[in-house]
Amino acid sequence: MKAVLVTSFGSLEGIQLAETARPVPKDDEVLIRVHYAGVNYPDVLIVKGLYQFRPELPFSPGGEVAGVVAEAGQSVTHFRIGSRVVAANGWGGFAEYLCVPATNCFELPATVPLREASVLLETYATACHALKDRAQIRSGERLLVVGAAGGTGVAAIQLGKLLGAEVIAAASTDEKLEVCQQAGADHLINYEAEGVKEKLRDFGGIDVVFDPVGGRFSETAFRSLRPGGRHLVVGFASGQIPSIPWNLPLLKSASIVGVFWGGFWRQYPMKNRENVAQLIKWMEEGKIKPELRGTYFPEEVSAALRKLDSRESLGKSCVDFTGSYR
Numbered sequence: 001m002k003a004v005l006v007t008s009f010g011s012l013e014g015i016q017l018a019e020t021a022r023p024v025p026k027d028d029e030v031l032i033r034v035h036y037a038g039v040n041y042p043d044v045l046i047v048k049g050l051y052q053f054r055p056e057l058p059f060s061p062g063g064e065v066a067g068v069v070a071e072a073g074q075s076v077t078h079f080r081i082g083s084r085v086v087a088a089n090g091w092g093g094f095a096e097y098l099c100v101p102a103t104n105c106f107e108l109p110a111t112v113p114l115r116e117a118s119v120l121l122e123t124y125a126t127a128c129h130a131l132k133d134r135a136q137i138r139s140g141e142r143l144l145v146v147g148a149a150g151g152t153g154v155a156a157i158q159l160g161k162l163l164g165a166e167v168i169a170a171a172s173t174d175e176k177l178e179v180c181q182q183a184g185a186d187h188l189i190n191y192e193a194e195g196v197k198e199k200l201r202d203f204g205g206i207d208v209v210f211d212p213v214g215g216r217f218s219e220t221a222f223r224s225l226r227p228g229g230r231h232l233v234v235g236f237a238s239g240q241i242p243s244i245p246w247n248l249p250l251l252k253s254a255s256i257v258g259v260f261w262g263g264f265w266r267q268y269p270m271k272n273r274e275n276v277a278q279l280i281k282w283m284e285e286g287k288i289k290p291e292l293r294g295t296y297f298p299e300e301v302s303a304a305l306r307k308l309d310s311r312e313s314l315g316k317s318c319v320d321f322t323g324s325y326r
């Protein structure tokens, strides 16, 4: 089979398309014929050797896929050959075939396109866990999304609206803000061109901040919180982990709330399954719609990851393994 391989950690340039053996599923696994693989920021970090785990070399990156079950292990009861599924497995998805534990798979209705579903898990499930389980956001609350034109950002805008919030999207360019508007944001802030502090003050206070960026705007965003506000720490795409004065949560009566979707999934698999089932239903009903702005061929994975790494990416992108590239 064809697979995108990393042979040494560090450079996004060193990724290559190669021929490797098709994996064989263990008893509790399914073999998925990958149709589309979502491209996510953690893929960049894994290739660079900067993520929470380091797969054994050589490996294929690619943390989530959508495809069709091609084989099922003996103890797998929920899926059969031909089942349409999404799955997340950390890495291995940038390949024609991937083996995953059946517990990592979620069945898709026939009407949900595999291309759109390939970007459902890492970003939407993270944003869902963040807003619903960690912030316990309520209808009518005001949500500020930072890095709002990125993968988790767009998901947070759409889910924030579905959960009844008023959504302010903040991003670095007007082109990115256009993506946020498409995604349904009520208000837009260009944080490279406008006085963010003043703009946020004009809104009269924020209830929840969704922050996958870190860096220099985090403290400004935290300071805009009303009493009872929650600042969701989702990630550090800026490469900077902010240090906020320890007295600020006290003075603001506001909370810094950590979000770790992978840990939540491991600890509460049934709750995660409920969240994903809801997301699939919303996708089927057309209530969430990924801003898919790029589809790459397998030999272009390095370019796709470089785009994310250089802050040029808009919305989401995926890799097409259907074979249309031959």
Ligand SMILES: NC(=O)c1ccc[n+]([C@@H]2O[C@H](COP(=O)([O-])OP(=O)(O)OC[C@H]3O[C@@H](n4cnc5c(N)ncnc54)[C@H](OP(=O)(O)O)[C@@H]3O)[C@@H](O)[C@H]2O)c1
Residues within 6 Å of the ligand: 040, 041, 042, 045, 122, 123, 126, 147, 148, 149, 150, 151, 152, 153, 170, 171, 172, 173, 176, 212, 213, 233, 234, 235, 236, 237, 238, 239, 259, 260, 261, 262, 308, 309, 310, 311, 313, 315
């Ligand atoms: N906690 C969890 O469970 C969890 C789950 C999934 C992802 N994450 C993390 O969340 C973060 C964001 O993921 P994502 O999918 O939203 O990524 P993304 O699609 O790349 O979006 C990140 C946004 O960050 C902003 N940014 C600011 N400085 C940047 C820089 N130097 N390089 C790249 N982007 C920069 C960009 O927006 P502007 O240009 O508008 O500033 C970009 O759109 C990552 O760190 C990822 O590892 C965490």
